[in-house]
Amino acid sequence: MIPPMLKYLIKQLFTKPFTNLFPANRVPNDTSAFLAKGKITPPIPVAENYRGKLSYEHDKCIGCYSCIRVCPANVIKAVTDKDGKRKIKMDVSKCTFCGQCIDVCPVKCLHSTPEFLLADYDKKSKNLTLE
Amino acid sequence: MSEFTLPVGPVHPAFKEPIQFKFKIEGEKIKSVDIDMGYNHRGIERAGMKRNPVQIIYLSERICGICSFSHPFSFSRAVENAVGIEVPERAHYIRTIIAELERLHSHLLWAGVAAHEIGFDTVLYLVWKNREKVMDICESITGNRVHYGVMMIGGVRRDLTEEHCQKLSKAMEYYNETLTAIEDVFLNEKTIKMRTQGIGILSKKDALALSAVGPTVRASGVPKDVRVDQPYAAYADMDVKPIVPEKANGDIFDRVWCRLVEVRQSIQIIDFCLQNIPKGDTLAEKNIVKLLADLSQAEGEGIGRHEAPRGECTHYVVLNKQPNPFTWKARAPTYNNVLPWVPMFKDAEIADIPIISASIDPCIACADRVTIVENNKTKTLNKIDLHKKSIEKSKRLKKCQ
Ligand code: SF4
Ligand code: SF4
Numbered sequence: 001m002i003p004p005m006l007k008y009l010i011k012q013l014f015t016k017p018f019t020n021l022f023p024a025n026r027v028p029n030d031t032s033a034f035l036a037k038g039k040i041t042p043p044i045p046v047a048e049n050y051r052g053k054l055s056y057e058h059d060k061c062i063g064c065y066s067c068i069r070v071c072p073a074n075v076i077k078a079v080t081d082k083d084g085k086r087k088i089k090m091d092v093s094k095c096t097f098c099g100q101c102i103d104v105c106p107v108k109c110l111h112s113t114p115e116f117l118l119a120d121y122d123k124k125s126k127n128l129t130l131e
Numbered sequence: 132m133s134e135f136t137l138p139v140g141p142v143h144p145a146f147k148e149p150i151q152f153k154f155k156i157e158g159e160k161i162k163s164v165d166i167d168m169g170y171n172h173r174g175i176e177r178a179g180m181k182r183n184p185v186q187i188i189y190l191s192e193r194i195c196g197i198c199s200f201s202h203p204f205s206f207s208r209a210v211e212n213a214v215g216i217e218v219p220e221r222a223h224y225i226r227t228i229i230a231e232l233e234r235l236h237s238h239l240l241w242a243g244v245a246a247h248e249i250g251f252d253t254v255l256y257l258v259w260k261n262r263e264k265v266m267d268i269c270e271s272i273t274g275n276r277v278h279y280g281v282m283m284i285g286g287v288r289r290d291l292t293e294e295h296c297q298k299l300s301k302a303m304e305y306y307n308e309t310l311t312a313i314e315d316v317f318l319n320e321k322t323i324k325m326r327t328q329g330i331g332i333l334s335k336k337d338a339l340a341l342s343a344v345g346p347t348v349r350a351s352g353v354p355k356d357v358r359v360d361q362p363y364a365a366y367a368d369m370d371v372k373p374i375v376p377e378k379a380n381g382d383i384f385d386r387v388w389c390r391l392v393e394v395r396q397s398i399q400i401i402d403f404c405l406q407n408i409p410k411g412d413t414l415a416e417k418n419i420v421k422l423l424a425d426l427s428q429a430e431g432e433g434i435g436r437h438e439a440p441r442g443e444c445t446h447y448v449v450l451n452k453q454p455n456p457f458t459w460k461a462r463a464p465t466y467n468n469v470l471p472w473v474p475m476f477k478d479a480e481i482a483d484i485p486i487i488s489a490s491i492d493p494c495i496a497c498a499d500r501v502t503i504v505e506n507n508k509t510k511t512l513n514k515i516d517l518h519k520k521s522i523e524k525s526k527r528l529k530k531c532q
Contacts, residue, residue, distance in 0.1 A: 003253060003254060003320055003321060003322075004316050004319045004320050005251075005257075005316050005317045005320050005322075008257055008312055009253055012257075018260045018263070028394075046270070047270040047271040047274065048271065049271075049274045049289070050270065050274055050275070051274040051275055053282065063161070066419075066420050069183070069423065070183075070185050070186065070419060070423070071186070072182065072185075072186035072187075072188075072189035072190055073189075094467070096189060096193075096278070097275070097278075097280070097327060098189045098190065099274065099279040099288075100185065100280075100419070102290065104419045104420065105421065112216065112274075
């Protein structure tokens with residue numbers, strides 16, 4: 001009798017690989033020049049309501065600080081900006097991307113973006129700080 | 132023949148997580164085993180007691196990367212139980228759907244790991260290839276592949292759209308088809324049979340005496356399943372039966388069989404939910420700030436149980452009019468399944484250690500929450516000490532009520 005696995009193995013030999021190749025246009029800046037010479041894999045789109053890196057609209061924020069109360073990871077700090085207004089500062093490297101702050105914000109000034117590649121040499125870099 | 136001690140772990144390529152086994156061996160045969168846990172204690176409950184219930188939901192998600200819906204589910208049920216929050220009917224159905232999706236992907240993940248542990252990596256890739264679909268579905272419904280972040284006290288944070296429902300029913304069709312291949316391989320392949328039949332036996336008597344849970348206990352012929360024993364969420368509306376093999380030997384093969392049949396059952400449950408999902412709200416209290424204010428005025432204790440893929444997951448919460456809960460206790464299913472390892476390992480061969488340890492689908496980090504470090508010294512507590520501690524804690528809890 002043919003072992004059942006052998007059937008699937010032979011079938012697999014004639015199908016396309018299942019693995020998604022790394023979407024090259026999403027790699028960090030310093031390696032993309034190198035990769036540009038090679039073949040670029042089109043990115044696989046993330047799901048529609050994917051919770052990626054946050055974005056913050058500084059001007060819209062009313063400084064109610066509800067987001068600070070619900071954030072499980074202590075990402076959000078209360079600050080006052082140049083004009084003495086109550087605003088927030090976020091340390092995205094600590095964020096767990098739960099999206100609770102987005103839900104709770106009364107003026108909807110926080111959003112999630114599809115961006116997910118956040119590796120950096122410096123945890124406090126500009127890319128990882130929102131204010 | 133003389134006896135040797137063979138330590139395996141805490142860090143060992145055969146285990147995914149740190150745990151130490153000290154096997155007493157005679158030749159190739161294991162005579163007895165001593166299990167040493169506590170290498171992965173993270174103090175999550177303590178961290179939780181310094182946070183408010185909404186923050187704990189996300190912390191409890193991180194108790195386990197695979198049961199990342201089961202823990203918040205149990206926690207939310209515990210808080211709802213303590214405060215008496217009524218969850219809307221639609222939220223019950225969405226919770227059930229996601230819980231079953233989690234079971235689906237967890238059991239498929241386990242099937243792959245089990246194949247890997249017996250050195251059959253082609254099966255691992257076959258299974259994990261099929262598992263991708265459910266992860267994608269989870270991503271499109273909840274916004275993330277692993278930590279769904281969709282649970283909220285009093286309901287769920289995201290609603291199912293018409294599009295999601297269509298995607299879900301397509302995915303279920305896909306699984307109905309592809310599962311045939313997986314079942315074919317696992318139940319008919321000679322290699323798998325040779326490595327799993329008659330190995331790691333847990334008798335019905337031992338399973339009951341040691342309070343095993345989940346597929347581990349069901350494969351030994353005990354019909355124990357929280358979804359049936361104390362129906363909750365949408366499980367109460369349907370006819371769920373515990374999956375028990377007809378002639379249970381309690382060996383690894385039965386555990387494989389149990390999990391594969393449970394995957395089929397999950398598909399049926401999801402199909403049922405999709406057909407019968409009612410319309411309406413998904414959250415009892417939409418304003419999270421108000422919910423937090425209400426919870427900080429609440430008093431009482433609550434318990435939440437859920438049948439996680441690995442077995443019963445229980446959370447216990449005490450609220451005493453403070454913003455943060457007074458006590459939060461989580462018991463992961465692996466905690467119950469540690470002791471059943473002892474009879475399973477008895478008289479097994481050394482080569483079967485990886486598959487036997489994997490057969491309960493262990494999640495060590497989830498279960499590790501009992502190490503005691505006092506004055507920088509790790510202390511092993513005996514039964515009397517533990518009993519004393521338990522009395523002390525009960526007194527402390529009583530005082531707060
Ligand atoms: S997404 Fe979650 S962890 Fe990140 S800042 Fe918002 S509340 Fe905090
Ligand atoms: S909840 Fe919104 S408005 Fe309030 S402080 Fe946070 S970001 Fe600003």
